[in-house]
Amino acid sequence: MADTTRVTVRGEGDYDVVIGRGLGDEVAAAVPSSARRVAVVHPGSRPDDARRIGESLRRAGVEPLLLPVPDGEGAKTSEVAATCWSALGRDGFTRSDDVIGVGGGATTDLAGFVAATWLRGVRLVQVPTTLLGMVDAAVGGKTGINTAEGKNLVGSFYPPSAVVCDLDALRSLPPVDLAAGMAEVVKVGFTSDPVILDLVEAGPSAALDVEGDVLRELVTRAVQVKADVVSADLRESQDGGLGREVLNYGHTFAHAVELVERYRWRHGHAVSVGLVYVSALAHLAGRLTSDDTARHVEVLRSLGLPTTYADGRLPELLDAMRVDKKTRGDLLRFVVLDGIGRPGLLEGPDPALLAAAYAVVAKESS
Numbered sequence: 001m002a003d004t005t006r007v008t009v010r011g012e013g014d015y016d017v018v019i020g021r022g023l024g025d026e027v028a029a030a031v032p033s034s035a036r037r038v039a040v041v042h043p044g045s046r047p048d049d050a051r052r053i054g055e056s057l058r059r060a061g062v063e064p065l066l067l068p069v070p071d072g073e074g075a076k077t078s079e080v081a082a083t084c085w086s087a088l089g090r091d092g093f094t095r096s097d098d099v100i101g102v103g104g105g106a107t108t109d110l111a112g113f114v115a116a117t118w119l120r121g122v123r124l125v126q127v128p129t130t131l132l133g134m135v136d137a138a139v140g141g142k143t144g145i146n147t148a149e150g151k152n153l154v155g156s157f158y159p160p161s162a163v164v165c166d167l168d169a170l171r172s173l174p175p176v177d178l179a180a181g182m183a184e185v186v187k188v189g190f191t192s193d194p195v196i197l198d199l200v201e202a203g204p205s206a207a208l209d210v211e212g213d214v215l216r217e218l219v220t221r222a223v224q225v226k227a228d229v230v231s232a233d234l235r236e237s238q239d240g241g242l243g244r245e246v247l248n249y250g251h252t253f254a255h256a257v258e259l260v261e262r263y264r265w266r267h268g269h270a271v272s273v274g275l276v277y278v279s280a281l282a283h284l285a286g287r288l289t290s291d292d293t294a295r296h297v298e299v300l301r302s303l304g305l306p307t308t309y310a311d312g313r314l315p316e317l318l319d320a321m322r323v324d325k326k327t328r329g330d331l332l333r334f335v336v337l338d339g340i341g342r343p344g345l346l347e348g349p350d351p352a353l354l355a356a357a358y359a360v361v362a363k364e365s366s
C-alpha cells in the first residue's frame with residue numbers, strides 16, 4: 001500500500017486530496033465500481049500518465065476512454081470542450097460514469113468543466129501533475145474555460161469527488177515551472193501557515209527537491225490551507241470574513257502583470273512580483289513591518305522567483321487592476337497583511353501609495 005497523506009475538503013460532498021508517491025492505483029480506487037466507463041482527459045503531448053492510469057483502471061475492470069486534448073491553455077476552449085462532449089456521447093457515457101482530469105491546471109480546469117456540464121454533472125477525479133495544479137487549480141472545485149474576451153470567463157463551481165497528487169509526476173516538471181508553482185505555496189505561507197516560510201528559509205533547495213520530504217510537507221500544508229479556506233467558503237460567497245478572497249493575496253497586481261504581458265509570463269512569476277508589490281503597499285499603508293516586507297523578497301528570491309518588474313508601466317497596470325474581476329465598483333481592493341498569518345483588506349488606497357509601492361518593485365529593474 002502506498003504511503004499517503006489525506007486532506008479532506010468539506011462541502012456539499014466531502015472529498016479527499018490524497019498526497020503521496022506511486023499512486024496509480026489510488027486513481028482507480030477513487031472510481032466507484034458502479035462506473036462502467038471512465039474518460040481520462042489529458043494533454044496529448046503527455047500520454048504516459050494517462051496510459052498508466054488507463055492500465056490500472058483496466059486491472060480494476062473498467063475500460064478507459066483516453067481523451068487527448070491540446071497542451072496547456074490550448075485545452076481551455078469551447079471547441080475542445082465540445083470535442084470532449086462528442087466523445088462522451090459517442091461512447092454512451094451515462095450519469096454513473098466518471099471523468100478523470102490528468103495534467104496541469106489548464107487540463108484539470110477543462111476536465112472539470114466537461115464533467116460539470118455532461119448530463120448536468122458526472123463524477124470527477126482530478127489528478128494534477130504540476131505543482132500549481134496540486135496546491136491550487138485542482139483543489140477547490142473551480143472549473144472553467146477561456147473565451148476570446150478573457151480567461152476563465154465561462155465555468156462553474158463543481159467539486160471533484162477525489163484529488164490524487166502523485167508527487168512522482170513532478171519529476172518531469174521543468175525547474176522553472178516547479179518554482180512558479182512554489183509562489184502559490186509561499187503565498188499561503190504568508191497568509192495562513194508561517195511554518196511553510198520556515199521550511200523554505202531552512203533550505204530552499206530542499207524545498208525544490210521533488211524526491212525529498214520537504215516538498216511533500218509543503219504540498220500537504222498548502223493543500224490543507226486551501227482545503228480549510230474552501231471548506232469555509234465553497235462558492236466565494238464570503239459571508240462576512242475574507243473567505244476565498246484570502247487566496248487572492250498578491251493576485252490583484254499579478255493579474256494586471258499577466259494582462260499587460262499578454263499572458264506570456266508564468267502565473268507563478270506574476271504572483272511572486274504581486275506578493276512583493278502588495279507587501280510594499282501594506283508597509284507604506286502602515287500595516288506591515290519593513291522586516292516582514294523584506295521577508296517576502298528574501299523567500300521568493302531564494303526560490304529563484306522574480307521580485308521586480310519593469311519601470312514605467314504603472315498606468316497600464318492600474319487600468320488592468322481596475323478591470324480585474326476582484327475589483328468592486330471602481331474601488332481597487334487588495335488582500336494585505338497586518339503581520340505574517342494575519343490577512344486583511346485594503347480598499348481604495350491613495351494613488352500616491354500605489355505609485356510608491358510600484359517604485360519598490362520597479363527600483364531594481366530600472
Ligand SMILES: NC(=O)c1ccc[n+]([C@@H]2O[C@H](COP(=O)([O-])OP(=O)(O)OC[C@H]3O[C@@H](n4cnc5c(N)ncnc54)[C@H](O)[C@@H]3O)[C@@H](O)[C@H]2O)c1
Nearest residue numbers: 043072073104105106107129130132136137142169172173
Ligand atoms: N481552478 C482553479 O481554481 C485554478 C487555480 C489556479 C490556476 N488555475 C488554472 O491553471 C492553469 C495553469 O496551470 P499550470 O501552471 O499547471 O499550467 P498548464 O496546465 O498549462 O501546464 C503547464 C505545462 O506543463 C505541462 N505539464 C503538465 N504536467 C507536467 C509534468 N508533470 N511534467 C512536465 N510537464 C508537465 C503541461 O502539459 C503544460 O505544457 C491556468 O489555466 C489557470 O487558469 C485554475
